[in-house]
Amino acid sequence: MTPYNPFNRNFGTGTRTKAVRPDMKWHELTRAGNIYEPGNANTYETGDWRSIRPVWNKERCIHCLMCWRYCPDASVIAKGGKFETFDYKHCKGCGICAKVCPVNAIDMVPEDEIKKVKEANKDEE
Amino acid sequence: MAKVLEIRWHARGGQGAKTAALMLAESVAEMGKYVQGFPEYGPERMGAPIQAFNRISDEPIYIHSNVINPNIVIVLDPTLIGKANVTEGVPEDGIYIINTTKTPAEVREMLGIKSGKIYTLDANQISLETIGRAIPNTPMMGAFIRATGIIPFDQFMTHMREQLSKKFKSKPEVIEGNLKAIERAYREVNAE
Amino acid sequence: MKSKVALTGNEAVAQAMKQINPDVVAAYPITPQTEIVQIFSSFVANGEVDTEFVAVESEHSAMSAAIGAAAGGARAMTATSSQGLALMFEVVYIAASMRLPIVFPVVNRALSGPINIHCDHSDAMGLRDSGVIQLFSENAQEAYDNMIQAVRIAEHSDVRLPVMVNMDGFITSHAMDVLEVLDDETVRNFVGTYVPEDYLLDAENPISIGNFDMYDFYFEHKRQQVEAMKAAKEVIREIGKEFGRISGREYGLIESYKLDDADVAVVVLNSAAGTAKGVADELRANGVKAGVLKPRVYRPFPQDEIREALKGVKAVAVLDRAETFSTCGGPIFADIRNVLYDLKNDIKVVNYVYGLGGRDLRLEHVAQVFEELENIRKTGRVDETVKYLGLRE
Numbered sequence: 001m002t003p004y005n006p007f008n009r010n011f012g013t014g015t016r017t018k019a020v021r022p023d024m025k026w027h028e029l030t031r032a033g034n035i036y037e038p039g040n041a042n043t044y045e046t047g048d049w050r051s052i053r054p055v056w057n058k059e060r061c062i063h064c065l066m067c068w069r070y071c072p073d074a075s076v077i078a079k080g081g082k083f084e085t086f087d088y089k090h091c092k093g094c095g096i097c098a099k100v101c102p103v104n105a106i107d108m109v110p111e112d113e114i115k116k117v118k119e120a121n122k123d124e125e
Numbered sequence: 126m127a128k129v130l131e132i133r134w135h136a137r138g139g140q141g142a143k144t145a146a147l148m149l150a151e152s153v154a155e156m157g158k159y160v161q162g163f164p165e166y167g168p169e170r171m172g173a174p175i176q177a178f179n180r181i182s183d184e185p186i187y188i189h190s191n192v193i194n195p196n197i198v199i200v201l202d203p204t205l206i207g208k209a210n211v212t213e214g215v216p217e218d219g220i221y222i223i224n225t226t227k228t229p230a231e232v233r234e235m236l237g238i239k240s241g242k243i244y245t246l247d248a249n250q251i252s253l254e255t256i257g258r259a260i261p262n263t264p265m266m267g268a269f270i271r272a273t274g275i276i277p278f279d280q281f282m283t284h285m286r287e288q289l290s291k292k293f294k295s296k297p298e299v300i301e302g303n304l305k306a307i308e309r310a311y312r313e314v315n316a317e
Numbered sequence: 318m319k320s321k322v323a324l325t326g327n328e329a330v331a332q333a334m335k336q337i338n339p340d341v342v343a344a345y346p347i348t349p350q351t352e353i354v355q356i357f358s359s360f361v362a363n364g365e366v367d368t369e370f371v372a373v374e375s376e377h378s379a380m381s382a383a384i385g386a387a388a389g390g391a392r393a394m395t396a397t398s399s400q401g402l403a404l405m406f407e408v409v410y411i412a413a414s415m416r417l418p419i420v421f422p423v424v425n426r427a428l429s430g431p432i433n434i435h436c437d438h439s440d441a442m443g444l445r446d447s448g449v450i451q452l453f454s455e456n457a458q459e460a461y462d463n464m465i466q467a468v469r470i471a472e473h474s475d476v477r478l479p480v481m482v483n484m485d486g487f488i489t490s491h492a493m494d495v496l497e498v499l500d501d502e503t504v505r506n507f508v509g510t511y512v513p514e515d516y517l518l519d520a521e522n523p524i525s526i527g528n529f530d531m532y533d534f535y536f537e538h539k540r541q542q543v544e545a546m547k548a549a550k551e552v553i554r555e556i557g558k559e560f561g562r563i564s565g566r567e568y569g570l571i572e573s574y575k576l577d578d579a580d581v582a583v584v585v586l587n588s589a590a591g592t593a594k595g596v597a598d599e600l601r602a603n604g605v606k607a608g609v610l611k612p613r614v615y616r617p618f619p620q621d622e623i624r625e626a627l628k629g630v631k632a633v634a635v636l637d638r639a640e641t642f643s644t645c646g647g648p649i650f651a652d653i654r655n656v657l658y659d660l661k662n663d664i665k666v667v668n669y670v671y672g673l674g675g676r677d678l679r680l681e682h683v684a685q686v687f688e689e690l691e692n693i694r695k696t697g698r699v700d701e702t703v704k705y706l707g708l709r710e
């Protein structure tokens with residue numbers, strides 16, 4: 001059987017570039033907008049969609065990792081089977097982690113307040 | 126354009142006119158001729174008058190219109206005479222091949238035509254006696270070969286045997302019955 | 318090795334599919350489906366092909382399943398007709414924009430209403446702007462040949478688009494015709510083994526396809542589709558030549574019949590082109606310089622070839638088997654007139670809508686068209702630009 005041999009010319013109908021930039025021309029973009037870089041959601045920071053943020057209470061946490069399992073944005077970071085921190089670059093503030101936490105170790109705090117606290121801290125310095 | 130022979134079949138839905146037109150096309154094609162075979166397009170209803178068509182030529186056939194002026198008319202069901210317009214568009218030298226117990230002279234009277242050639246045969250009786258059921262389509266092909274002489278009869282029979290063998294692999298008695306029906310029709314057809 | 322056989326158009330296309338032996342065929346098995354799928358499914362049942370046959374609940378799902386299969390890396394096909402194509406409409410655009418090489422025969426039949434099941438090009442014309450390649454077939458032979466070439470055209474790396482192979486409902490699909498079929502091995506070698514470029518089941522190279530585009534990218538990706546259509550013309554030509562070498566039947570974008578010295582010409586798709594050729598032959602015997610142009614490819618539109626073929630003609634009639642309801646003629650008419658505008662000469666172009674809902678196109682209808690073209694040529698006057706052929710008026 002003869003293997004299929006396309007003519008191997010490039011009519012500019014698509015590259016396999018990984019880094020798609022908004023200023024790219026039509027013939028520089030991947031064909032049909034295919035995405036060749038897996039896991040690239042990491043570069044898309046959704047953290048600024050958040051209006052309330054989860055805040056972890058170290059004393060109450062029993063490290064059951066329910067929050068880690070339920071977070072739809074993989075924004076709960078665990079290490080060695082223990083709660084480590086939130087990934088605020090991607091956390092959208094949906095509050096699911098706070099809801100599923102069996103010991104109320106997560107508080108949802110409005111970003112405004114966080115800002116105020118931060119500014120207050122700055123003033124103190 | 127080369128001369129194209131055009132055929133119109135008249136039958137009732139369920140009598141196998143479409144099958145006959147396609148089988149005729151297949152065997153004539155195997156003889157190296159160019160051919161078309163097509164039914165009257167539409168839903169097929171048991172018992173309703175239907176038509177089927179063939180075109181046969183020695184050269185490729187371009188035309189895809191309906192057959193309007195058939196050189197040959199084949200009537201599978203005698204009760205259609207007077208109901209379907211069997212003579213419509215048929216030229217003076219047209220050929221009629223009719224399944225009936227009547228004589229060609231009687232049919233000519235019924236059709237009300239003076240010119241043209243009429244062939245009659247009792248295809249129902251022939252198929253009853255050879256195949257065991259009243260399916261007149263195969264005997265009509267025998268009559269067609271007799272009336273037109275477009276293929277030598279022996280060759281036609283060889284091709285029909287091949288075709289029927291493909292179609293009825295598991296029923297050899299059907300093959301023999303059909304072949305006998307064609308042969309009897311070829312011999313028994315009356316002409317005027 | 319080639320052999321001459323008598324087959325209906327449906328049988329011929331099913332035969333081509335059998336020889337292509339696609340990985341997946343997804344189809345809706347009930348009316349308005351054609352015999353193509355029924356015959357093909359018997360090949361599947363008898364183990365004559367390796368195809369995975371997916372019987373789905375609608376044509377919308379048929380094309381969706383074909384998309385899934387093609388995206389997964391399979392050589393995928395579907396088939397439909399009339400209302401089925403209409404129901405498939407939405408998903409055909411998606412197949413095209415995802416650049417999936419799905420091949421699908423379409424038996425051209427009318428769209429309801431009134432309810433009608435007969436030959437008409439309205440179904441295919443509804444999808445002329447969907448981004449799929451549209452091939453048209455005059456008879457069973459061309460339908461068979463187009464199917465085999467369609468696979469190569471669709472899968473070509475410069476193209477990567479779905480290909481719709483059209484043939485006339487009943488007139489071609491249900492009529493027995495004599496054609497030459499190639500032997501299995503020749504077809505197998507011609508279509509080759511499908512090597513998908515990007516596919517979802519490639520675990521080594523995970524990709525994401527069918528993605529969301531905002532106003533910042535959609536336009537660019539549509540422009541890419543135009544480029545693929547442009548490239549398709551060259552690819553169709555080359556594959557048509559290559560097909561000629563294995564079959565003795567070479568194909569281009571159009572068929573130009575006796576146009577070299579023609580004064581008057583008819584442009585028409587599918588089976589009616591054969592009837593028009595027959596009439597042109599007869600008229601030529603009586604001294605009328607008549608010719609016929611049959612676009613084999615309607616999308617992409619072969620404007621250069623058509624302009625070249627018609628440049629010496631004085632009067633042209635475009636026959637459309639579909640209405641646009643624009644009140645200024647059928648779809649092919651608009652395209653042809655557009656193309657001829659660039660010639661800047663005095664070529665007269667008129668339109669005849671014919672054959673809607675299976676109305677028979679008779680020899681005398683075509684003869685009437687040529688006669689009217691001769692009148693236009695002689696007088697230089699066009700009374701009516703758009704007319705109806707075979708209509709009771």
Ligand code: SF4
Nearest residue numbers: 071091092094095097
């Ligand atoms: S608020 Fe929502 S997104 Fe953020 S960490 Fe909790 S579950 Fe995840």
Ligand code: SF4
Nearest residue numbers: 061062064065067101
């Ligand atoms: S769900 Fe609550 S208790 Fe469990 S790990 Fe998360 S924060 Fe700690």
